Amino acid sequence: MSNLLPLTLKVNGEEKTFLASPHASLLRVLRDNYYWDVKCGCEEGDCGTCTVLLDGKAVKSCITLAHNCAGHEVWTDKGLGYNDEITRMIQDAFVECGSIQCGFCTPGMIVAAKHYIDHGGIADRKEIRKAISGNLCRCTGYNKIVDAIYKVAVELGREVR
Amino acid sequence: MKNFEFIKAPDVKAALALLDKEKDHAYLVAGSTNAMVDIRAGKVNDRTLIGIRDIDALSGIKFSRGKITIGAGTTISEIANSALLAKKAPALFQAANDFADPTTRNSATIGGNIANASPAADTAPPLLALKAEVIIAKKGSKRRVPMEDFFLGVNKTVLEKDELILAVEFSANPHSAFYKVGLRNAMAISVVTAAASVRKDRDGKITDVAIALGSVAPKPVRAYNAEKAVLGKKLDDKVIADLMKAVAKDISPIDDVRASAEYRKDVAPVIVKRVLCKSCGICANEGGTK
Numbered sequence: 001m002s003n004l005l006p007l008t009l010k011v012n013g014e015e016k017t018f019l020a021s022p023h024a025s026l027l028r029v030l031r032d033n034y035y036w037d038v039k040c041g042c043e044e045g046d047c048g049t050c051t052v053l054l055d056g057k058a059v060k061s062c063i064t065l066a067h068n069c070a071g072h073e074v075w076t077d078k079g080l081g082y083n084d085e086i087t088r089m090i091q092d093a094f095v096e097c098g099s100i101q102c103g104f105c106t107p108g109m110i111v112a113a114k115h116y117i118d119h120g121g122i123a124d125r126k127e128i129r130k131a132i133s134g135n136l137c138r139c140t141g142y143n144k145i146v147d148a149i150y151k152v153a154v155e156l157g158r159e160v161r
Numbered sequence: 162m163k164n165f166e167f168i169k170a171p172d173v174k175a176a177l178a179l180l181d182k183e184k185d186h187a188y189l190v191a192g193s194t195n196a197m198v199d200i201r202a203g204k205v206n207d208r209t210l211i212g213i214r215d216i217d218a219l220s221g222i223k224f225s226r227g228k229i230t231i232g233a234g235t236t237i238s239e240i241a242n243s244a245l246l247a248k249k250a251p252a253l254f255q256a257a258n259d260f261a262d263p264t265t266r267n268s269a270t271i272g273g274n275i276a277n278a279s280p281a282a283d284t285a286p287p288l289l290a291l292k293a294e295v296i297i298a299k300k301g302s303k304r305r306v307p308m309e310d311f312f313l314g315v316n317k318t319v320l321e322k323d324e325l326i327l328a329v330e331f332s333a334n335p336h337s338a339f340y341k342v343g344l345r346n347a348m349a350i351s352v353v354t355a356a357a358s359v360r361k362d363r364d365g366k367i368t369d370v371a372i373a374l375g376s377v378a379p380k381p382v383r384a385y386n387a388e389k390a391v392l393g394k395k396l397d398d399k400v401i402a403d404l405m406k407a408v409a410k411d412i413s414p415i416d417d418v419r420a421s422a423e424y425r426k427d428v429a430p431v432i433v434k435r436v437l438c439k440s441c442g443i444c445a446n447e448g449g450t451k
């Protein structure tokens with residue numbers, strides 16, 4: 001068995017120290033410590049449902065070595081929802097646009113959308129599709145997810161004319 | 162049996178000292194997009210993981226006196242968003258924009274991409290076509306390896322166990338292009354990729370050319386026969402036909418889950434034509450055989 005090493009991360013604004021195997025993924029560390037809004041789908045980097053923000057950028061936590069993030073800042077969909085106005089707008093838009101069916105892809109989709117909007121994302125359906133191209137959804141057919149992100153971009157005055 | 166250690170290297174010096182000490186046990190981890198998958202699959206075991214994600218000196222894109230230097234730890238995102246590369250190395254810029262998906266690109270690094278040495282590594286053909294050099298260090302010494310000598314086979318490179326890639330370096334060339342054939346738009350592992358760079362004289366004669374292909378051999382390869390077919394010539398229908406014929410001699414594709422060898426043999430000449438014409442600033446469909 002592997003030895004456990006202490007790992008200090010700032011998660012959802014709080015500094016935390018966990019014990020984690022040297023080779024643990026960030027996904028495993030988060031889920032082992034009850035951040036269950038971060039979902040585990042494929043664990044191979046393909047589906048995107050494990051997406052979190054690491055230092056403000058969306059990353060797939062299942063292919064992120066946890067100890068490599070020591071001292072860095074991680075935000076999950078739930079933490080962002082309580083603390084960040086943009087994320088709250090995205091979450092509301094997902095509800096209003098009917099972008100959620102089973103909901104399994106939703107936390108990752110919202111974090112990917114948050115990254116897009118934070119980095120100047122505009123109300124352009126093609127660009128939005130590209131931005132969420134690392135996130136798979138088996139239910140919605142994507143249109144309503146794109147609608148929600150589009151709506152937020154419009155609310156922020158990011159229409160393209 | 163999983164048996165790992167983890168140590169974070171704060172700077173290059175510390176990373177080289179750790180590599181020197183751990184030797185065969187050492188396993189560098191940058192963006193971890195290959196590393197985590199390999200660890201989970203049990204392909205990597207019993208290693209000291211050396212975290213290099215935080216080494217600032219390994220990341221960044223620099224331009225000075227016509228040369229572009231990209232740190233090994235630079236993410237594919239940074240390359241995909243670089244206005245400098247869009248202008249001065251469009252082949253690499255395009256490859257970064259066709260790489261995986263935006264989220265994976267935020268972690269994946271260029272150093273990890275070439276060190277992993279997949280035959281389908283998307284940054285390899287553009288780096289080969291731009292005649293890049295790989296700058297490699299170990300404790301007490303540094304060396305430069307031309308990109309065309311760097312890959313040895315599937316997941317095999319000239320890197321020694323105690324070596325670290327510091328950067329890749331190449332001369333800027335706006336006349337370069339990249340094209341990827343994948344199975345879908347995002348997150349598609351390449352079926353065939355091609356990149357080219359050219360220099361022309363005032364009459365439009367090609368005075369220097371490099372063409373490279375991915376996913377058509379056990380490693381990313383230069384297409385020397387194809388290059389010979391166009392060097393010293395002006396592109397016209399006949400030269401393009403010769404170019405496309407020559408590609409067959411440069412490749413040894415296999416059947417795999419993504420495509421058949423036959424398909425790759427058919428597609429490779431077409432995309433070589435496309436990247437060469439694009440590098441020369443002409444639309445691939447005008448003056449070309451179909």
Ligand SMILES: Cc1cc2nc3c(=O)[nH]c(=O)nc-3n(C[C@H](O)[C@H](O)[C@H](O)COP(=O)(O)OP(=O)(O)OC[C@H]3O[C@@H](n4cnc5c(N)ncnc54)[C@H](O)[C@@H]3O)c2cc1C
Nearest residue numbers: 045191192193194195196261270272273274276282283326
């Ligand atoms: C969902 C998904 C999609 C992908 N899509 C693509 C794609 O479209 N195109 C593509 O080419 N690849 C793709 N990949 C593969 C992978 O993302 C890339 O190869 C990536 O560039 C690896 O970089 P990294 O920083 O994550 O490497 P890591 O996983 O950290 O390391 C990979 C290897 O390189 C070594 N290494 C890392 N840095 C150095 C260094 N500075 N010096 C020496 N050795 C080093 C490591 O020891 C390890 O052996 C994909 C992977 C996933 C999971």
Ligand code: FES
Nearest residue numbers: 041042043048062
């Ligand atoms: S669980 Fe991470 S991408 Fe699928």
Ligand code: FES
Nearest residue numbers: 101105137138139
């Ligand atoms: S809502 Fe079910 S996977 Fe997207």
